[in-house]
Amino acid sequence: MKLDDLIDPFVNAEDGMIYYYRRSTDEIVVLVNDHFADDDSNDKLAEAIDDNRDNYVSFPIEIDIHDYQIMRDYVDQVADDRQRERLEQAISGRGAFRRFRSTIEQLGLLEQWYDFEAQAYHDMAVEWCHENDVPFEE
Numbered sequence: 001m002k003l004d005d006l007i008d009p010f011v012n013a014e015d016g017m018i019y020y021y022r023r024s025t026d027e028i029v030v031l032v033n034d035h036f037a038d039d040d041s042n043d044k045l046a047e048a049i050d051d052n053r054d055n056y057v058s059f060p061i062e063i064d065i066h067d068y069q070i071m072r073d074y075v076d077q078v079a080d081d082r083q084r085e086r087l088e089q090a091i092s093g094r095g096a097f098r099r100f101r102s103t104i105e106q107l108g109l110l111e112q113w114y115d116f117e118a119q120a121y122h123d124m125a126v127e128w129c130h131e132n133d134v135p136f137e138e
Contacts, residue, residue, distance in 0.1 A: 005028065009059040014062050017030055021132070070120045
């Protein structure tokens with residue numbers, strides 16, 4: 001499976017959805033919270049997962065993917081002291097994600113941030129693949 005496909009569940013993780021890698025078919029499947037699911041197909045998938053745990057590997061759920069830490073790591077590597085200080089202020093307290101986004105736009109760092117974030121998700125996916133013996137190609 002292509003690594004880009006394996007990165008998507010990290011980027012798109014959200015409450016109510018659990019992504020799994022199905023070994024037998026080399027595909028990603030999604031188990032959805034009851035509120036959003038087609039009950040019949042969702043129930044069948046849940047049953048298949050329960051009956052054959054070795055065939056399914058769960059991706060990290062939203063709470064396990066530390067978006068705030070990715071922001072923090074980005075801020076820590078910013079070389080310009082003034083920019084770093086502004087970003088540190090932006091990520092402090094409530095509304096950190098909104099302020100961070102606004103500040104990186106003001107500082108002209110949006111593309112650098114996107115590159116950094118993409119690399120962070122890439123690294124998470126590669127590590128997850130190695131930990132779970134999931135084959136991938138770049």
